[in-house]
Amino acid sequence: MTVLILTVPEDVTADLVVAALHERAVPVVRLDPAGLPGEVSMSAEYISGDVHGFLSVQGRLVSMNSLRSVWIRRPGTPGADATRRSEQPEWLTTEAERALYGALRCVPAPWMNHPGAAEQARYKPWQLFAAHRAGFAVPATLITTFPQAARKFAEQHPELVVKSVSGTHPGNPPMVLPTTVVPPDPDFSSVSAGPTLLQEYVRKTADIRLTCVGVRQFAAAKKAGPDQVDGRFGSPEDAQWYPVEPPARIARAVRDYMDEAGLAYGAFDFAEDCDGTWWFLECNQSGQFGFVELATGQPITAAIADWLARDGT
Amino acid sequence: MRAFALFHARPTTPDAFTTLYTYDCAQQLNVLPDGRPVISDPVMLLATGSTTSTAGSKTHFDD
Numbered sequence: 001m002t003v004l005i006l007t008v009p010e011d012v013t014a015d016l017v018v019a020a021l022h023e024r025a026v027p028v029v030r031l032d033p034a035g036l037p038g039e040v041s042m043s044a045e046y047i048s049g050d051v052h053g054f055l056s057v058q059g060r061l062v063s064m065n066s067l068r069s070v071w072i073r074r075p076g077t078p079g080a081d082a083t084r085r086s087e088q089p090e091w092l093t094t095e096a097e098r099a100l101y102g103a104l105r106c107v108p109a110p111w112m113n114h115p116g117a118a119e120q121a122r123y124k125p126w127q128l129f130a131a132h133r134a135g136f137a138v139p140a141t142l143i144t145t146f147p148q149a150a151r152k153f154a155e156q157h158p159e160l161v162v163k164s165v166s167g168t169h170p171g172n173p174p175m176v177l178p179t180t181v182v183p184p185d186p187d188f189s190s191v192s193a194g195p196t197l198l199q200e201y202v203r204k205t206a207d208i209r210l211t212c213v214g215v216r217q218f219a220a221a222k223k224a225g226p227d228q229v230d231g232r233f234g235s236p237e238d239a240q241w242y243p244v245e246p247p248a249r250i251a252r253a254v255r256d257y258m259d260e261a262g263l264a265y266g267a268f269d270f271a272e273d274c275d276g277t278w279w280f281l282e283c284n285q286s287g288q289f290g291f292v293e294l295a296t297g298q299p300i301t302a303a304i305a306d307w308l309a310r311d312g313t
Numbered sequence: 314m315r316a317f318a319l320f321h322a323r324p325t326t327p328d329a330f331t332t333l334y335t336y337d338c339a340q341q342l343n344v345l346p347d348g349r350p351v352i353s354d355p356v357m358l359l360a361t362g363s364t365t366s367t368a369g370s371k372t373h374f375d376d
Binding site (some may be wrong): 009010012013015016018019028029030040057058059150152162163164169170174175176177178180182188189191192193194196197230244289290291294295 | 314315316317318319320321322323324325335336338341343344350351352355358359363365366
């Protein structure tokens with residue numbers, strides 16, 4: 001039984017798990033959907049209610065029915081390589097995506113994470129909804145294109161941050177959009193030019209990253225500077241990550257969130273305030289974990305490998 | 314009109330570290346020029362930022 005890993009070749013974080021699976025003598029096939037068609041080939045046959053499928057990449061051939069689990073890490077866009085030299089590139093991308101993921105959805109193996117759950121979990125408004133339901137403390141948040149609504153929200157919450165709704169950064173030209181404090185007396189008229197996410201600013205004492213793998217939870221903290229807003233954009237000389245124990249109510253809420261979302265893996269970001277409250281910021285369903293493991297020694301790679309390799313799945 | 318959030322965006326800074334590894338399809342791992350797996354050098358992994366929470370921002374939703 002083989003573990004299928006979908007990710008780009010340069011994903012060295014996936015390397016950690018590939019090596020751990022090698023150590024466990026678990027067969028692995030790693031491929032990038034961007035290579036379909038071309039470097040990656042597939043076939044799925046539908047006969048009398050059964051589906052028999054195969055994937056091939058760089059000399060490796062695997063039956064879809066022999067998959068032990070599927071890990072979607074950081075896959076490229078299906079068909080991306082071929083579309084550079086093909087007519088109708090957008091159509092070909094759709095064809096490749098539907099063929100590959102459609103066939104894989106017939107596989108009875110467990111996913112980390114299932115594409116349907118992953119798609120839902122990427123929506124930040126849904127994350128906030130699910131976080132409330134799970135019992136996390138969630139900062140007041142507004143997503144709006146109404147300038148007047150933004151002004152009213154700013155009156156209620158004098159200290160605000162603005163962040164991307166999608167979690168992506170502007171690409172043309174390439175820019176970064178860190179979570180940023182909104183200066184006093186802002187002109188909100190341009191809110192009408194695009195959905196804007198405003199959130200009550202939590203003055204934090206630490207960033208918390210909690211990585212959940214199946215039922216296992218690994219929490220780590222990093223002290224925050226007095227005016228530090230987005231911990232992702234600090235300098236390498238900033239404070240280091242260290243392991244912490246999640247409070248019991250947080251651990252419960254994480255379990256409830258994961259169940260509600262149907263996720264096997266999630267990377268939760270919290271801001272800890274001076275009272276010790278962990279404020280939910282987001283849950284990245286494919287968030288990075290290498291930097292935490294390298295800094296803290298927490299066995300996240302081993303937990304992922306164990307989940308993917310478990311028997312009887 | 315420019316979207317409100319874009320007033321708070323800033324240009325990306327070029328990567329200071331050149332990727333020194335290549336993918337080895339036989340091992341299904343990235344390797345250094347001397348053939349060692351990249352993951353055998355955790356100091357370099359941290360230095361390149363390739364495992365950090367901004368590493369995926371360029372191409373993926375999730376950090």
